[in-house]
Amino acid sequence: MYFACDLCIPSSYKSGEYPVFLFSMSMEDYDYLFKIVLIGNAGVGKTCLVRRFTQGLFPPGQGATIGVDFMIKTVEIKGQKVKLQIWDTAGQERFRSITQSYYRSANALILTYDITCEDSFRCLPEWLREIEQYANNQVVTILVGNKIDLAEKREVLRQRAEDFAESQSMLYLETSAKESDNVERLFLDLACELIQEAKQNKLDNNDTAPMPGEGKTISYLSCCNLN
Amino acid sequence: MAAEELPSEFDVVILGTGLAESVVAAAFSRVGQRVLHLDRRSYYAGNWASFTFNALLTWIQEHHEESQPEEVQDWSSLLEEGEELIYLSTRGSSSITNLQVFCYASEEDEEEEAPNTTEEDQGGDDEVKETPETESADSNEEEKKQKAGGTPAEEEEEQASQTEGEEPTTSAGQSQSEPTRKKISFAQLVKEGRRFNIDLVSKLMYSRGSLVDLLIKSNVSRYAEFKNVTRILTYRDGKVEQVPCSRADVFASRQLSVVEKRKLMRFLTSCVEETEEQRAYNGRPYLEFLCDQKLGDNLQHFLLHSIAMVTEDTPTEEGLASTRHFLRCLGRYGNTPFLFPVYGLGEIPQCFCRMCAVFGGIYCLRHSVSCLLLDKDTNRCKAVIDSRGQRISCSHFVVEDGFIGADWKREATPTRYLSRAVLITDSSILPSDSDQQVSMVTVPPIAAGCPAVKMVELCPSTMTCMPGTYLVHLTCQSAGSAYQDLSPVVTRMFRTPESHDQESSPTVLWCLYFNMADGSGLEGEGHDLPNNVFLCSGPDAGLGHEHAVRQAQAIFQKILPEEEFCPPAPNPEDIVYDGDNNSPSTPGDGETLEGEEEETPEGEEKVEGEEKEEKVEGEVAKEEKVEGEVEKEEKVEGEVEKEEQSLQTEE
Numbered sequence: 001m002y003f004a005c006d007l008c009i010p011s012s013y014k015s016g017e018y019p020v021f022l023f024s025m026s027m028e029d030y031d032y033l034f035k036i037v038l039i040g041n042a043g044v045g046k047t048c049l050v051r052r053f054t055q056g057l058f059p060p061g062q063g064a065t066i067g068v069d070f071m072i073k074t075v076e077i078k079g080q081k082v083k084l085q086i087w088d089t090a091g092q093e094r095f096r097s098i099t100q101s102y103y104r105s106a107n108a109l110i111l112t113y114d115i116t117c118e119d120s121f122r123c124l125p126e127w128l129r130e131i132e133q134y135a136n137n138q139v140v141t142i143l144v145g146n147k148i149d150l151a152e153k154r155e156v157l158r159q160r161a162e163d164f165a166e167s168q169s170m171l172y173l174e175t176s177a178k179e180s181d182n183v184e185r186l187f188l189d190l191a192c193e194l195i196q197e198a199k200q201n202k203l204d205n206n207d208t209a210p211m212p213g214e215g216k217t218i219s220y221l222s223c224c225n226l227n
Numbered sequence: 228m229a230a231e232e233l234p235s236e237f238d239v240v241i242l243g244t245g246l247a248e249s250v251v252a253a254a255f256s257r258v259g260q261r262v263l264h265l266d267r268r269s270y271y272a273g274n275w276a277s278f279t280f281n282a283l284l285t286w287i288q289e290h291h292e293e294s295q296p297e298e299v300q301d302w303s304s305l306l307e308e309g310e311e312l313i314y315l316s317t318r319g320s321s322s323i324t325n326l327q328v329f330c331y332a333s334e335e336d337e338e339e340e341a342p343n344t345t346e347e348d349q350g351g352d353d354e355v356k357e358t359p360e361t362e363s364a365d366s367n368e369e370e371k372k373q374k375a376g377g378t379p380a381e382e383e384e385e386q387a388s389q390t391e392g393e394e395p396t397t398s399a400g401q402s403q404s405e406p407t408r409k410k411i412s413f414a415q416l417v418k419e420g421r422r423f424n425i426d427l428v429s430k431l432m433y434s435r436g437s438l439v440d441l442l443i444k445s446n447v448s449r450y451a452e453f454k455n456v457t458r459i460l461t462y463r464d465g466k467v468e469q470v471p472c473s474r475a476d477v478f479a480s481r482q483l484s485v486v487e488k489r490k491l492m493r494f495l496t497s498c499v500e501e502t503e504e505q506r507a508y509n510g511r512p513y514l515e516f517l518c519d520q521k522l523g524d525n526l527q528h529f530l531l532h533s534i535a536m537v538t539e540d541t542p543t544e545e546g547l548a549s550t551r552h553f554l555r556c557l558g559r560y561g562n563t564p565f566l567f568p569v570y571g572l573g574e575i576p577q578c579f580c581r582m583c584a585v586f587g588g589i590y591c592l593r594h595s596v597s598c599l600l601l602d603k604d605t606n607r608c609k610a611v612i613d614s615r616g617q618r619i620s621c622s623h624f625v626v627e628d629g630f631i632g633a634d635w636k637r638e639a640t641p642t643r644y645l646s647r648a649v650l651i652t653d654s655s656i657l658p659s660d661s662d663q664q665v666s667m668v669t670v671p672p673i674a675a676g677c678p679a680v681k682m683v684e685l686c687p688s689t690m691t692c693m694p695g696t697y698l699v700h701l702t703c704q705s706a707g708s709a710y711q712d713l714s715p716v717v718t719r720m721f722r723t724p725e726s727h728d729q730e731s732s733p734t735v736l737w738c739l740y741f742n743m744a745d746g747s748g749l750e751g752e753g754h755d756l757p758n759n760v761f762l763c764s765g766p767d768a769g770l771g772h773e774h775a776v777r778q779a780q781a782i783f784q785k786i787l788p789e790e791e792f793c794p795p796a797p798n799p800e801d802i803v804y805d806g807d808n809n810s811p812s813t814p815g816d817g818e819t820l821e822g823e824e825e826e827t828p829e830g831e832e833k834v835e836g837e838e839k840e841e842k843v844e845g846e847v848a849k850e851e852k853v854e855g856e857v858e859k860e861e862k863v864e865g866e867v868e869k870e871e872q873s874l875q876t877e878e
Contacts, residue, residue, distance in 0.1 A: 042231075066587050069449070069799045090584035094231060095591035099271055099577035101450055104570055133279070133421055
């Protein structure tokens with residue numbers, strides 16, 4: 001069993017300053033573990049994207065998310081095993097009541113809207129405000145326009161979304177969870193981006209160590225040092 | 228989005244998202260009950276919330292404004308045969324009173340005007356006392372002097388003018404001898420506001436307390452991270468001292484003589500089990516018991532105020548019980564018995580809400596219940612009418628105490644209050660090698676008749692304050708207003724314009740005082756409630772979370788006595804998806820939840836990470852150690868000196 005999870009324990013954690021997790025995670029063989037969080041209006045297809053990616057299913061069926069906290073998929077990128085922990089909103093977006101703690105310690109955010117629904121696009125600035133408020137500074141955000149299989153009902157032009165994404169320095173991708181268009185690519189691109197960020201962070205660690213509590217994902221139970 | 232209608236039938240409707248309500252919500256949802264969880268506020272956790280600095284300023288403003296009672300709408304048209312309408316309180320929460328804000332940081336980085344008042348102060352609320360104008364003028368003068376002194380202050384970072392510059396009462400002479408520190412302005416606090424997570428209630432988690440046990444048992448713990456409280460401090464004879472409480476601390480302590488170390492270890496060993504000698508003191512003060520142990524002033528102070536955390540007249544059996552609790556919690560996760568959640572205590576109720584949502588609970592903030600529909604014959608609440616006039620039927624209704632009308636409360640006992648102060652300071656109350664200490668500080672009554680104050684100092688790595696600052700929470704049972712109760716302690720231990728001779732103390736940049744209703748005064752039985760309506764109280768004065776967890780469990784068991792309270796949620800990694808029906812098996816289906824039982828995470832067993840190798844084997848032993856450690860003491864007494872020497876050489 002080896003642990004090469006570089007970014008997991010930032011070098012700023014000196015002995016005794018580790019965060020304490022009260023749960024144990026199954027120990028696995030992977031190089032990176034990232035927490036990816038989905039947000040966006042209800043009904044834009046967030047759960048479908050996750051299901052399509054992690055299980056190759058569509059449609060996921062109503063109520064299927066009951067009792068499921070997050071989905072896991074391990075992918076291999078350039079010979080490195082990357083474990084993606086993908087969190088869904090648990091329906092709390094329906095009445096605009098997502099808990100702040102949902103955003104904490106996310107490495108990446110997938111901000112999703114429905115290209116056939118102008119309203120879901122107009123709400124994006126509101127979501128960005130929440131991100132700014134509660135997510136950590138280094139979070140990677142990607143804007144996703146879903147449901148391109150319904151091209152004839154498109155309400156939001158691609159150019160408009162691209163411009164918006166650029167103005168907010170986000171990546172942009174259009175997907176179809178139904179046809180499985182770009183879904184794989186979405187998560188793999190994100191994983192690549194996150195690996196790069198992680199490496200960059202590691203390089204930068206000497207001068208600007210990441211803040212403890214931000215961006216580390218491994219469970220670590222601080223042990224008492226009584227002797 | 229907001230236009231979406233709520234479903235109209237639930238098993239349980241819960242109003243208020245404080246800790247007890249949230250635990251109740253998670254518990255019901257987890258066993259398959261349909262839960263609707265509402266809060267009139269725009270944020271989670273009610274009086275248990277944590278705010279960014281800016282959100283806290285908004286909260287203060289809202290509480291200053293006279294809360295307008297909402298218009299009472301007449302919903303009687305929704306009544307059915309044999310039903311009665313009962314309106315809930317439409318007033319804003321009256322649980323917060325005596326808000327007072329003081330800003331001692333300069334207003335702007337460079338601006339020279341009115342540095343001593345915040346926007347709230349200028350808002351002209353009569354409850355807000357402004358620092359005298361003359362003093363603020365002084366402060367301006369000093370700042371000018373300092374800047375004229377040639378400090379290059381082009382950038383915030385480079386603004387290395389001395390802290391005293393903002394300290395109106397400090398003379399220029401003193402300031403020269405002080406080390407140079409970065410000055411933090413009010414503007415910077417606002418700019419970096421999101422780095423703060425300021426708790427309304429200040430508590431810690433006992434590492435073997437009921438909240439930690441519940442978090443582990445239910446798997447809700449996976450939503451949060453925690454930090455150890457790294458040291459226990461106490462205020463004594465005008466000084467802040469570290470309290471040695473673990474064995475390592477005792478050996479490393481420099482304040483204690485070798486004799487005291489032996490005495491302390493022997494005492495801690497002896498109090499683990501109840502003895503005849505102890506029983507003889509039942510009913511008599513713990514202080515008397517401690518005196519008769521001939522421990523000396525030092526140890527007696529530590530044991531009474533910092534370890535048992537009781538007062539001088541607490542009976543012996545109670546004092547011993549809290550001493551034992553302290554010792555039991557010691558060493559589970561670190562050198563102190565306490566944990567603190569990263570990002571603040573407000574995370575905890577939200578974590579339970581997330582668990583509720585994951586199991587199908589529906590969440591709606593900014594949404595309230597305006598009245599209940601009672602069945603006259605059975606005295607049961609059949610349905611609620613929400614703030615939009617929708618009738619929602621429910622079998623049970625759980626509500627935060629603050630939302631219930633006064634006419635339902637029996638005012639037999641007057642509401643008790645807690646006094647709270649929140650300070651943002653520029654340095655630690657006891658500087659040490661590490662600037663990332665999380666400290667629990669016990670402050671015994673500073674004069675006869677004054678309350679004992681519990682203080683928690685949080686460092687930036689708890690993600691509750693910006694780098695370069697500390698967040699200090701003070702709490703006590705109120706005797707007067709929060710300002711009357713706590714400002715004497717603040718003035719003595721910190722530097723404010725009112726304090727004298729405090730050159731080495733941390734400077735207070737900003738502080739807030741308020742009183743909050745003490746939730747421990749409320750017991751559901753005392754109210755004339757329909758028999759399927761349950762009240763949850765707000766935060767109590769206790770340091771731990773026992774009160775809220777107990778309350779939540781009691782409500783759950785009253786409604787569903789047969790069901791398990793918060794059984795472990797399955798680990799997402801163990802859920803097996805069945806390819807045929809394209810849906811995962813879910814708990815309750817009893818299908819292919821492989822590994823759920825075996826994997827029931829106890830949470831505390833595994834140590835991962837770099838130091839894993841050595842630690843894992845020691846893990847089991849560690850668990851025993853709390854008790855074992857103390858017992859071993861008899862044998863190793865002779866080693867005390869040896870260990871001490873080796874510790875000193877290490878240093």
